Amino acid sequence: MFRSKIIVTLRKSILDPQGKAVEHGIHSLGYTAVKSVRIGKIVELSIDASNKEEAERVIREVSEKLLANPVMEDFTFTIEEL
């Protein structure tokens, strides 16, 4: 079994109004050192695969087909064997 965390974020070129709103909140708390905020999603998967390569293939495929929309989002992932 493998466990993966997939992080989906809005592409850099796309305005993230949610991130902007949170950035303003952080600034109003006084943390002016925070220069930018981007918000994304984390998806955790447990994958029954015989090896790491197969698990990675599944992760990439479901991320490209469903979890992220390539028009507006990028994804990265981590993987660990259980």
Place this chain on the structure above:
Amino acid sequence: MKLRFAVVVFPGSNCDHDAHHVAGTILGQDAKLVWHKESSLGDVDVVILPGGFSYGDYLRCGALARFSPIMKDVVRFAHSGGVVMGICNGFQVLTEAGLLPGVLLRNTSLKFVCDYVHLRVENPDTRFTGRCVKGEVLEIPIAHGDGNYFTDEETLKRLEDGGQIVFRYCDRAGNSTDEAKPNGSLSNIAGIVNEHGNVLGMMPHPERASDPALHHTDGRIIFDSLIESFIPALSH
């Protein structure tokens, strides 16, 4: 001859009955509701993907509805030239399904906006706008939190050049200003068609502005245009 309308019902659709009422009762056509688990649309002329919150907008608006069993047949129908109209959430489903380019992002205000807006008819040469004149202003309601149309520059240019931008948000006088767009939409885009012109996606709700009982009937011209486009002698 009556046209056969199919309105797809996803879990979480909430404008399905409005669209069905307009097609069947107001326009006097044959209209049926088709549950998303069906595998076939049956014999139909027009498919409407209605507004609402399919699958609770989980993951992304429209992302899960796109995998409903009926969508295979909707894609087949669209690819064979069938007329498909996606309204609001239906527009989001069409972009997720790859039947229309681009994506609908969160409104820049982060607010859900429920209001009447003005739309300028950019292209009267589509089967959805044949009864309009270029530049005509329609007053039609919107109700969405994710209506901020976005696509890359190359696609935007292709949409422009191909006359695929059908409606733009504008003010009462027909000016497409930044203030006139309720959601931050790229180039004030409110509705587009695919390159063959048989698939329309729009965020505003023409089905909510078609019944005279509601006193707003500007949406009706879109349905009337569509019906007229099926009559060969009258169509463009």
